Amino acid sequence: MRNIIYLILISVSLLCCLQPAAAQKQADTSQLEPRLVSYRFRDYEYAYYTQQGLLLQHAPIERLGSITLGYSYLQGGLRARQEADKVNVASLRSEGLRKVKKITLQGYFGFTRSWEDSIGYMHSAKPEDPTPYYLLAIKQGHWDRLHYELGAQASTAVLNDKLLLSVGADFDLSSNTRNSDPRPEISKYALALNWGVGYRITPKHTIGAWAGYAYGIETTNVGYSSVMLNAAGDAYREYQTFLSKGFGNVLVQRSGDVRRMREDDKGYRAGGYYDGKWMGFHTSLLYKFQTSRRTYVKPAAATADSRNDMPIASFDLEQQWIDLFMEKHKGSDLLQLRIRYNSGEGSDYNNELAGNNYIYNNDNINAHIGYVHYTQSRPQYELFLKGYYDKTYKADGTTSHRWSNSYATIGVDFSYYTRPNADKRFWVFNAHPAYRKGIDHYLTAPTAQQTFFTTDVLMPNTAYYARNAASIQGGIAWQTPWKKQMLKFGADARYEKAADLEGRRVNLQAKVSLFY
């Protein structure tokens, strides 16, 4: 498996590295810089235009390639109840984009290895996921996680550039284990495919649409090395395995149950977009729709034969995105705007209760407006004003629990690039202060329906998500040419403190990147 991954990594990197001999001879400093230097505004361009293969045809990026090794350390008590107190992550990421004649290719490969301490109340590879169905234990433990992701997409224009075609695939694989009782093993893989067609109405205006299909499986198996804890009664409550079946709805899984669950996730996705010149701005407007049905199955008998697995519930999640991206050169400077709205609606079907028991709603808006100032045809500083708004609602019928939380975050992201001489070796300084304001929140949980999960998780989480907090993030990087490529050494630090909660959260990162 590892050799195959290395082969893919090299292939993806080479794909974006290779260029015709004629183009190599013509390379000069002005052509090197746009693709070799990592600017904030370019990161945002890349993030938007690589969402879907058709959008690659409109990306203001001719070519980009990078390999990054990174290490991250996150620590602090200011966290949600089901999050880790300490997280160490080592990562390797390679990605690239290039246009070969009329075909635009984009690909990526990512690998992360993470170590997470003091996670309790959840055995899951996705703690922020809206699904209510997962196994858990009170006892905190240390997790080892491996995550691989791989994707590629391509698009082209045919019929005198009138007709655009795209195809794309993404693959995700992860393995998560815990090394103390109870000992869950979570394996997940997911595959997504999509196809798109676009039409260039005029040279300046294009519309397009795409469709796709995604499938994934996540299995959780919980074992015990201690026979006593495996058969533990309430005397060892924190070692017992529970099944969450809603919001505050948890059921103990005793030794007679087989502590295993599988999630089958199938879904469809579709979308459309417009790209063109409008009021002087390069404007791109995108709409995405995604459905997912997750079916949860558990063993029907203590024999643990998977052929006896029976469905216990399903969870349907529908999500929509509206994404607006605009850019305009004002003189030699650049204006950039992005507003992204996401809406999610989820509901389950609980087989035992023969009905919908759990509801999840989420709306969030992410927006930024940025100004890039150029000096001598090179960006000298970037100033972004960023805002985020989120509202989430959860409800459980059988426990009569209701939870709602909304908050907004506003921040400034400033980056400064030093260009003291002409050899393109320079420093980058970045500062990103932000403030999070809780707007509205409540948790209703009748006393008769409360469980340990209500008091140990939901109540503390309500205070956490409703927090008013300030954060400051700062970074420094040094970029230097190296054999016609560019090396970047960077470090970032982020500190968050809440006004009305104890604890803090610190995140430190270091990266080495090669741009080519």
Added chain:
Amino acid sequence: MMKNYFLLLLAVVAFASCRKETDPAVQPVDLDLTISYAAKFQAYTFPVSDVSLKITNLRNSKVQEGKTSANGTYTFPATSAGSYDIDATITITAAQYEQITGIETEADVVFQASIKNKLINQAVGGEVTLELTSGRIGNWVIKQVNYGGSHRANGALFRDQFMEIYNNSSDTLYADSLCIADVYNSTSPTPDQSKGYYLPAGQYDWTKSIGMPAGTKANDDFLYAKSLYRVPGNGRTYPVAPGKSIVIAQNALNHKAPFTNANGVVVTVLDPSLTIDLSTANFEVFLGKGFASDIDVAGVPNMEILSSNGNDWVLDNTGRNAWVIFQTSQNPKDWPAYPDPSTTIVSGSTTMYIQMPKAQVIDGVETQPGLTGQVPKKLDNNLDAGFTYLPKGPYTSQAVIRKVAKTVGTRKILQDTNNSSNDFENIDLSVPFGFK
């Protein structure tokens, strides 16, 4: 121009924050309970009012209680959807019972009804009828069972398991021919009904057993023994006075002290406080199959082996048990035996389970792993309408012991409502021959 985009942003924020908060389809249900008496008691006018009702939510163990009105009904309003244990009980005093039935009785008579793991939701509805019944009065009762064992490393593991049977009557009884049986049935919490040999509630359908005569009420009238042991004697060898008991041990040893096992190895318990002294047990079970902990203690009579399971009399320490006791002049070895319904071919190595008439049963007790994760019930309501369990779990020294209903002079009368959920309580360290 930028102003237009800010207005757009504000409009999107306003839209996003105005989503209506909806409720799930699953909603609370009014649970309407109606009680009546079993057919054999309907000739009498027993009261339907003031019957005590209790519902236990199996998810969060919350209990709600009430009493029936004059017409025998009661409503628990706005009950959360989910699975519940529903219990009803009423105690008829001895004088009242004699007045209603004309039958003299020494102790009060308890009628009870119980429905386990009942799903309540809008689709199923909330109307439930409970049928009150009462079992035999007096006689032998199972008083105490230590099935959980003690600490695996520091205690006696499962070696200190025992059962105590008590004379709950006012007369001397003889233990000769008293039989104890481990009842056998399916232990799958969610059996595959497509197999065709399960009852709707998950127990085996013994009518499907190979060799079962057609027309036999194989489930209604009989139980099936995983193991069956009998007290020896000539009929008057082992008298047991009123308020006294016999203890049947797996190994009649002082488990606090070192002992030599069947392999000649001296075994020492690291923490004697976790286990008990069974050296005064009246009987023990010895199978003689060479199992290391199966000791034949000198001077302790062995139970007669009518049917055995495994290498020793090891009770399921997680709690998937049911035991019955009976006393008969018949020889249970002459009773028919059948394979479990999942068996498709009977050979010389097929396990056969002795078929025991329910009518012979004097007392029965059922245990479960806990309030959740239960296995299909082995005993019907006439034998045990409830179950007991070990909250601390197995290997914790905890045991189950019957409650004392009253004391007459120096004799204790143990509670026997044929519902071990009510009749039993837990004891952190069992006390052979003692009381909590």
